[in-house]
Amino acid sequence: MIYEYWFARMKNISDNKKKKLREAYGSAKEIYYIEETQFRLQNFLTKKDIEQLKMARKQKDLEEKYYNMEEKGIGFVPYFQKTYPKRLSKLDGAPYALYVKGKLPEEDRPSVAIIGARRCSSYGEGQALEYGKCLASAGVQIISGLALGIDGAGQRGALNGGGTTYGVLGCGVDVCYPRENIGLYMDIQKEGGIISEQMPGEPPMPYHFPLRNRIISGLADVVLVIEAKEKSGSLITSDMALEQGRDVYALPGPVTSTLSQGCHRLIRQGAGILISPEEFLKELQIEVSEKSTELLKNEKMLETTEKVVYSCLGLFPRNVSEIQAKTGLDARILMETLMTLEMEGYIKETAKNYYVRMSDVR
Incomplete structure (x- = not known):
C-alpha cells in the first residue's frame, strides 16, 4: 500500500491519468519500477507527465510518512478498494484516493448534503439545525463541508439528533478548518468521519474547495441548499450535484433577503421546495420514527x-x-x-x- 500512497501523492498528474496508468500496469508498484520507455507508449502522457513520474521516484521517507499517517488514525482509501464509497466511484472525475479520520458513509443508508451560506441568518441557521437533527434521527446520513454557518449548523443538528454526519474538507483531514469548529470537528469523528482527497497536513487553499464540493454532492443522494446568495459557492455545488444526477432542494426565505436569492433562483429553475423536514422525509419515502417525530414536533419539555x-x-x-x-x-x-x-x-x-x-x- 505504500506504493499506492506514493502514487496518490503525485499532484501534477490528473486522477484520470493515474487511473489509466494503474489499469494499464496493474499496480502502483509496477508503475514505480517501470522503464521510462514504457511510459512513452502511453499516448495520454505528456513529456511533462513523464518527467513528473521520474521525479516522484526520488521522494524520500515515504514509509515513515505512511506509518506516521496510520499512527494518527488516518485511513487511506484508493479508488479500487472495496471500501471506497460506491456513490463516488460511479462518477467521472472521482478522487484517486480519500483520506479519512473516523469512518466513511454507509452504502445502504440514504445520504443528504446540507449546504449554504457561511454568513447565514438566524433563520437559516435554525432551519439547518432542524433539518440536520430531524433527518439524522430518521437514519439519514448528513454530508457537509464543516464550514461556518449553514454547513456546521446542519452537522451539529445531526449530532444533536443522535445520527451520523461526515465532514468533507478542503485541506488535510488532520487540519481543522475553520479553527472555530474544532469542537464539531472532534465530535464528528466519534459518530461519523472527516474526509478529504488532500494529503494529511495540506493547508486549506482556495482552489481546493471546488474540488471538495464535488465530493460533498457525490457522497449524497440529495442536496439541500438552506441559504445562498445569488452568486454563491453553494450554487456551484448544486450545479455539480445536478451534473452527477442528484436531486436538489432549496429552502425559500424572505423575498427581501439577499441570503435567499440563490435559493429562489434554484426553485425557479426547478429545484424541489423544502417545506418541513417531515414533508421532505415523506418525499424520500423514509418512515419517520417515533424519536424523529418527537424531534420534529419539538416536544422536549423545558423547565x-x-x-x-x-x-x-x-x-x-x-x-x-x-x-x-x-x-x-x-x-x-x-x-x-x-x-x-x-x-x-x-x-x-x-x-x-x-x-x-x-x-x-x-
Whole structure:
C-alpha cells in the first residue's frame, strides 16, 4: 500500500491519468519500477507527465510518512478498494484516493448534503439545525463541508439528533478548518468521519474547495441548499450535484433577503421546495420514527423558567433588558437561563445581549 500512497501523492498528474496508468500496469508498484520507455507508449502522457513520474521516484521517507499517517488514525482509501464509497466511484472525475479520520458513509443508508451560506441568518441557521437533527434521527446520513454557518449548523443538528454526519474538507483531514469548529470537528469523528482527497497536513487553499464540493454532492443522494446568495459557492455545488444526477432542494426565505436569492433562483429553475423536514422525509419515502417525530414536533419539555424566557423570544432579536421586563426574572437567573437555552440550541445570541429563537418548543 505504500506504493499506492506514493502514487496518490503525485499532484501534477490528473486522477484520470493515474487511473489509466494503474489499469494499464496493474499496480502502483509496477508503475514505480517501470522503464521510462514504457511510459512513452502511453499516448495520454505528456513529456511533462513523464518527467513528473521520474521525479516522484526520488521522494524520500515515504514509509515513515505512511506509518506516521496510520499512527494518527488516518485511513487511506484508493479508488479500487472495496471500501471506497460506491456513490463516488460511479462518477467521472472521482478522487484517486480519500483520506479519512473516523469512518466513511454507509452504502445502504440514504445520504443528504446540507449546504449554504457561511454568513447565514438566524433563520437559516435554525432551519439547518432542524433539518440536520430531524433527518439524522430518521437514519439519514448528513454530508457537509464543516464550514461556518449553514454547513456546521446542519452537522451539529445531526449530532444533536443522535445520527451520523461526515465532514468533507478542503485541506488535510488532520487540519481543522475553520479553527472555530474544532469542537464539531472532534465530535464528528466519534459518530461519523472527516474526509478529504488532500494529503494529511495540506493547508486549506482556495482552489481546493471546488474540488471538495464535488465530493460533498457525490457522497449524497440529495442536496439541500438552506441559504445562498445569488452568486454563491453553494450554487456551484448544486450545479455539480445536478451534473452527477442528484436531486436538489432549496429552502425559500424572505423575498427581501439577499441570503435567499440563490435559493429562489434554484426553485425557479426547478429545484424541489423544502417545506418541513417531515414533508421532505415523506418525499424520500423514509418512515419517520417515533424519536424523529418527537424531534420534529419539538416536544422536549423545558423547565418552567426556560419556558417563560423562551416564550418571550421570536425570530427577531430582543434585548436582555426587554426580556427581563417581560419575565420579571432576577438578572442573574435570566442570564443563566439564556445561557442554558443557547447551549441546548434553542436560542442564539445574534449581538451582545440580543437573542432570537431558533425553533419552536412546546
